[in-house]
Amino acid sequence: MSDTQIAPAGKVAPYVPPLRRKFDENPTAIVVTGALIALLLFAAVGLDGFWSAQNLGTLLRNSAFLGFVALAMTFVVVSGLIIDLSVVPQIALAAIVVIALSPHGIAVAAPAAILACLGFAIVNGIGAGLMRGNGVIVTLATATAGMGVLNYITGGAQYSGNTTLLSWIGNASVAGIPVVFLIFAVVAVLAHNLLSATSFGYSLRATGTNRGAARIAGLNTTRTLTLTFAVSSLGAAAAGMALAGYSSSAVSTMSAGYDFNALAAVVIGGTSLFGGRGSILGTVLGVAFVQVLLSVLSLAGLPFQWQQFVQGFIIVATLAADAILRRRGGLK
Amino acid sequence: MNGHTLLTQFKSWTAFRAVILLALVVVVLLAVQPTALGSYGIALSRIVDVWLVAIALVPVLVLGEIDLSVGSTMAVTAAVAAQVSGNLAVSIPLALITGAVVGLINGLLVVKVGINSFITTLGMLITLQGLALAITDGAPVPLQDSTRALEFSVPLIGQITPDIIIAVAATAALWFFMTKMRTGRELYIIGGNAEAAASGGISIDTRKILAFIICSCVAGLAGVVDTLNLVAASPTLGSTVMLLAIAAAVVGGASLSGGRASVIGAVIGAIALGGISIGLQMSGLDSSVESIAIGAILFAAIVLTKEGVRALRLPSLLGPLTGASSDHTAAAAGKAR
Numbered sequence: 001m002s003d004t005q006i007a008p009a010g011k012v013a014p015y016v017p018p019l020r021r022k023f024d025e026n027p028t029a030i031v032v033t034g035a036l037i038a039l040l041l042f043a044a045v046g047l048d049g050f051w052s053a054q055n056l057g058t059l060l061r062n063s064a065f066l067g068f069v070a071l072a073m074t075f076v077v078v079s080g081l082i083i084d085l086s087v088v089p090q091i092a093l094a095a096i097v098v099i100a101l102s103p104h105g106i107a108v109a110a111p112a113a114i115l116a117c118l119g120f121a122i123v124n125g126i127g128a129g130l131m132r133g134n135g136v137i138v139t140l141a142t143a144t145a146g147m148g149v150l151n152y153i154t155g156g157a158q159y160s161g162n163t164t165l166l167s168w169i170g171n172a173s174v175a176g177i178p179v180v181f182l183i184f185a186v187v188a189v190l191a192h193n194l195l196s197a198t199s200f201g202y203s204l205r206a207t208g209t210n211r212g213a214a215r216i217a218g219l220n221t222t223r224t225l226t227l228t229f230a231v232s233s234l235g236a237a238a239a240g241m242a243l244a245g246y247s248s249s250a251v252s253t254m255s256a257g258y259d260f261n262a263l264a265a266v267v268i269g270g271t272s273l274f275g276g277r278g279s280i281l282g283t284v285l286g287v288a289f290v291q292v293l294l295s296v297l298s299l300a301g302l303p304f305q306w307q308q309f310v311q312g313f314i315i316v317a318t319l320a321a322d323a324i325l326r327r328r329g330g331l332k
Numbered sequence: 333m334n335g336h337t338l339l340t341q342f343k344s345w346t347a348f349r350a351v352i353l354l355a356l357v358v359v360v361l362l363a364v365q366p367t368a369l370g371s372y373g374i375a376l377s378r379i380v381d382v383w384l385v386a387i388a389l390v391p392v393l394v395l396g397e398i399d400l401s402v403g404s405t406m407a408v409t410a411a412v413a414a415q416v417s418g419n420l421a422v423s424i425p426l427a428l429i430t431g432a433v434v435g436l437i438n439g440l441l442v443v444k445v446g447i448n449s450f451i452t453t454l455g456m457l458i459t460l461q462g463l464a465l466a467i468t469d470g471a472p473v474p475l476q477d478s479t480r481a482l483e484f485s486v487p488l489i490g491q492i493t494p495d496i497i498i499a500v501a502a503t504a505a506l507w508f509f510m511t512k513m514r515t516g517r518e519l520y521i522i523g524g525n526a527e528a529a530a531s532g533g534i535s536i537d538t539r540k541i542l543a544f545i546i547c548s549c550v551a552g553l554a555g556v557v558d559t560l561n562l563v564a565a566s567p568t569l570g571s572t573v574m575l576l577a578i579a580a581a582v583v584g585g586a587s588l589s590g591g592r593a594s595v596i597g598a599v600i601g602a603i604a605l606g607g608i609s610i611g612l613q614m615s616g617l618d619s620s621v622e623s624i625a626i627g628a629i630l631f632a633a634i635v636l637t638k639e640g641v642r643a644l645r646l647p648s649l650l651g652p653l654t655g656a657s658s659d660h661t662a663a664a665a666g667k668a669r
Contacts, residue, residue: 082450127631131640134588136400136450137578138634144575145627151620222643260458263451273448305470309462316441316455323446 026270027325028318029282036289039296047299055295057178061170061246063291064184065239067284069258070265071184071191072235074283078195079228080208080275081128081135083263087236088255089146090117094240095250096154102161109163113241117233120146125226143259150252158251166245180242187238192280194231204228208275264315265290267322347597350584354604361607365614368607373491377561379606380495381406381554381570385577386584386598387506388550391516391543393581394523396590397442397449399544402551402577403570404460405434409555411467414565418476424556431552432545434460439541457574461567468567475563484560495557502550507595509546519543523590575626580605582633605629 043050069087076084094113101109120142127138172179195201203224206214215221239258244250267273268289269282293314297307361368368375376383385402392399399405413420413427434456441452475481487493510516522529522536530536554573559565582588583605584597608629612622 082448083454123631127635130643131635131637132643133631133634133637133640134450136398136454137588138631140575140578141627141631141634143627144630145624148620148623148625148627152618152624260454263454267451273451305465306462309459309466312455312457312459312462316452316459319447319451319455320441320445327446 026279026282027328028268028270028322029279029285031321031325032268032270032285032289032318036285036292039289039292043292043296043299047296050295050299053176055299057173057176059291059295060181061178062294063287064178064180065243065246066258066261066265066291067184067287068187068235068238068242069262070235070283070287071188071280072232073262074191074266074269074271074278074280075195075204075228075231076135077263077266077271077273078208078275078278079204079225080211081139081225081228082273082275083136083139083259084124084229084232085136085139085259086120086124086143086146087232087239087262088143088257088259089150089252090120090233090236091240091243091255091258092250092252093117093146093150094237095244095254096150096159096252098166098241098244099159099161099248099250102163102166106163106165110241114234114237117237117240118230121226121229121233124229124232125222129222129225129229147252154252156252158249160249162245162248166241167248168245170242170245170247180246183242188280188284195278195280200224200227205276205278208277210276260315261290261294261311264318267315268318270322272326273319347585347594347600350580350597350600350604353583354600354607357604357607357611361611365611368610368614371491373487373493373496375607375610376496376603377485377493378610379602380499380561381558381573382576382580382606382609383499383599383602384502384554384557385551385570385573386580386602387503387595388547388554389577389581390506390510390586390593390595390598391519392449392547393586393588394510394519394590394593395540395543396523396588397540397543398453398578398588399438399547399551400450400453400574400578401434401438401456401460402547402554403572403574404457404464405431405548405551406555406558406570406573407464407565407567408434408460408467409552410559410565410569411464411473411567413556413559414473414475415467420475420477420480427556428549428552431548431550431555434552435545435548436541438548439544442544443537443540464567464569468565470567472564472566475559475565478563481560481563495561498553498557502553503595503599506546506550510595515539515542520591523592525591572623572626575630576605576609577602579626579630579633583629587637588634 049055069091073084073087076082093116097113097116098106098109101112123142124135124139127133127142128135169179169183174182195204203214203219203221206217206219207221207224211221214224236258240250240255243254265286266278266283267286269279269284269286271278271282294311297310302310358369385406388402389399409427409431412430413423416426417423438449438453438456441447441456442449484494488497510519518529518534518539521532522534522539526536555565555569558569580601581593581598582601584594584599584601586593586598605626608625609622612625613619
């Protein structure tokens with residue numbers, strides 16, 4: 001996050017053009033912006049129906065669903081934990097709880113869904129925070145066990161129902177923009193402030209940069225990491241409730257792929273997987289890129305069997321480009 | 333280190349947690365599902381994939397890296413073995429070569445491009461899963477040479493079928509490589525202290541790439557063995573195998589931070605965890621119960637380290653379960669089992 005470079009005494013810092021400086025700070029985001037523009041131009045010329053109001057509405061709505069998870073995942077990546085794989089059962093859990101409890105009203109259902117998701121944050125926090133297990137494997141374990149619990153309780157059944165408020169959030173539009181996307185925009189601003197301008201954000205970045213040093217410096221890294229998982233749970237709960245409101249139904253398999261798509265959005269946005277630094281604005285850009293790509297792939301009529309391959313390939317390619325660009329730019 | 337009693341020696345053995353777990357599993361199975369032990373040939377055949385993938389992970393884990401794409405690698409090699417050619421003499425070598433190529437890609441991405449191996453292989457997990465779906469067109473592919481494949485399930489010695497012999501042979505080969513050969517022992521040194529290894533003249537990059545290639549090759553072997561066992565290739569093969577295999581290797585003494593891992597420990601861990609999985613299946617429980625158990629075991633295996641238990645501040649209770657501490661890493665290079 002070094003915006004200004006301090007020149008050593010007696011020397012004048014070399015002039016760096018503004019665009020070049022931006023590129024050095026976040027090379028991936030610049031490359032992705034270019035790729036996104038190219039993709040949008042291709043869609044405008046080569047794909048019928050991409051720029052239709054209906055498709056754009058769907059695009060913004062899907063961006064919001066993924067966006068809630070990706071915003072939260074940015075915190076996980078910055079903390080150095082790499083990824084929270086347990087968002088997948090959490091999204092489905094939030095959706096199922098909010099729909100199953102919808103007859104009692106949103107005032108009961110929403111808090112219950114959020115509390116259920118926070119249960120994951122506590123277990124993840126104990127495993128990866130307190131007991132210092134590897135974050136990827138700990139959340140892989142909680143994701144597997146959590147999905148098992150969810151399937152055991154629901155028996156794979158589909159739940160239906162809704163509340164007026166959730167349905168409005170999921171389906172309504174204001175001035176042509178889906179309500180859920182407007183909420184996402186507000187949450188993104190809040191997330192930016194939480195990451196860059198609060199003491200939690202500061203300890204998060206310190207922990208992500210060097211966990212041992214942060215602990216020795218007196219920061220409570222266990223608490224910071226547990227709170228990071230709590231942020232992740234809130235993102236998953238928001239996505240789950242929004243999805244439930246949109247489709248008026250929920251099933252345990254509804255959230256497959258959200259973990260990795262969210263991570264892709266975060267990394268494409270230029271947040272370093274080494275932890276310690278991250279950009280919420282970049283994540284928003286990454287979400288846009290992932291959703292436009294998914295929309296183009298499906299409109300282009302690529303068979304389902306190939307979609308996952310292309311998606312995975314692009315994610316790995318972006319990761320590789322990110323690593324190479326960073327090394328060239330002298331960043332870690 | 334004067335008190336070299338039998339107990340302390342046992343406790344400092346990398347695989348001791350796995351032995352305890354295996355003993356527990358055998359006792360419980362004897363009480364609840366004795367048939368699983370009576371028909372041990374069938375039981376071992378069903379866990380041979382976890383067995384192979386668990387030992388496949390050892391050279392990678394010992395370096396402090398991981399390969400999360402082993403399950404998808406299985407699916408891709410299985411698809412290649414069943415789809416590409418009707419002649420098994422052509423398709424099986426081709427499948428193993430595919431595995432090696434996957435390992436080469438993983439290794440190059442981690443070593444030369446410089447992406448964290450957890451993320452590289454997570455990305456490869458998705459990509460290869462997609463590739464397996466694309467090759468098989470999303471549906472299981474039956475083996476064309478089914479007679480040859482059916483011979484594969486005929487017991488050779490007692491209840492021991494060829495797949496178990498393959499697993500034992502692969503284990504012996506990998507054990508010999510990791511503990512008796514120079515290159516294999518260098519992997520322990522790199523995992524224990526990479527800087528010291530580099531200044532000792534070991535080429536870390538080539539050793540790492542080699543480890544990823546070995547891992548994917550053995551995972552590919554697991555895919556081929558599974559295809560022969562099932563007489564068909566399934567594009568969704570391997571997702572639970574990966575989880576069980578990581579848990580097995582870690583229960584068997586592997587440390588995710590590198591320097592410590594044991595081929596024999598991974599096998600014992602795989603048999604123990606496979607036993608749990610079979611026991612649950614035979615008890616007629618829902619597959620979701622199995623996922624809960626696998627997740628819980630993986631969680632416990634990862635967090636129950638000496639460091640993790642110390643952080644809980646109740647050392648006397650769980651201390652014995654945590655195995656050798658990480659300060660054994662350098663010493664482990666010398667006396668790896």
